[in-house]
Amino acid sequence: MNRRSLYENHLRRYHDAVNLAVMLPDMNLRAAAAADRPFLTLMLVEAVNWAPGREISVAAALANSSLARYVAGWPGPGEFGVVAVEASAPIGAAWLRLFDADHPGYGFVAPGIPELSLAVAAHRRRRGVGRAMLANLAVRARDGGIPAISLSVERANPAAALYRAEGYVTVGGDDAAEVMVRWLE
Numbered sequence: 001m002n003r004r005s006l007y008e009n010h011l012r013r014y015h016d017a018v019n020l021a022v023m024l025p026d027m028n029l030r031a032a033a034a035a036d037r038p039f040l041t042l043m044l045v046e047a048v049n050w051a052p053g054r055e056i057s058v059a060a061a062l063a064n065s066s067l068a069r070y071v072a073g074w075p076g077p078g079e080f081g082v083v084a085v086e087a088s089a090p091i092g093a094a095w096l097r098l099f100d101a102d103h104p105g106y107g108f109v110a111p112g113i114p115e116l117s118l119a120v121a122a123h124r125r126r127r128g129v130g131r132a133m134l135a136n137l138a139v140r141a142r143d144g145g146i147p148a149i150s151l152s153v154e155r156a157n158p159a160a161a162l163y164r165a166e167g168y169v170t171v172g173g174d175d176a177a178e179v180m181v182r183w184l185e
């Protein structure tokens, strides 16, 4: 790692620590594991149901193969994630999934560029948790030599503003959703 990345990583970690102390003092981040899959599934459903009035159930999400594949068998090789915990209860998760060109995810851009899923429990939103998880994953991905992270976000979802603020740029999409990438090199 060169001096600039070391400095940026240090700065980011300091920045996160300060934000967390101010915004949600009892929140911690830990690496996600296979045992977190049920919680990741809940967060996947939260991500789908971001739109007011949309109420897709966990069962319906798991029955939809285009959605279920974001958590099925996670983590595969090269995949990792983060869980935000408050008083030992999980309150949010962000995780990466590697799809291939034959079976792309909604936010697929290229092989080797993992796709992000992210959600925070409704009662803990707007307290810096999502931003902290995004920063955590970006640092770990960069340290692991991953060139970029991609995602798909519906254009009307306010999460798009958070992604833009965290360095994601729009690289594609359609009328309903945009595909964004954060380059890490």
Ligand SMILES: CC(C)(COP(=O)(O)OP(=O)(O)OC[C@H]1O[C@@H](n2cnc3c(N)ncnc32)[C@H](O)[C@@H]1OP(=O)(O)O)[C@@H](O)C(=O)NCCC(=O)NCCS
Residues within 6 Å of the ligand: 046, 047, 048, 049, 050, 118, 119, 120, 121, 124, 125, 126, 127, 128, 129, 130, 131, 132, 152, 153, 154, 157, 158, 159, 161, 162, 165
């Ligand atoms: C998107 C999400 C993960 C962000 O997590 P969070 O902990 O609430 O986010 P943070 O507090 O770290 O950052 C908030 C930023 O996100 C954006 N944002 C998120 N929700 C917003 C909302 N309802 N209205 C306006 N801005 C919003 C803003 O840019 C905001 O920055 P600000 O607070 O300085 O204005 C969370 O809101 C969530 O779970 N939403 C529902 C699921 C979802 O949409 N997932 C993403 C699918 S692509």
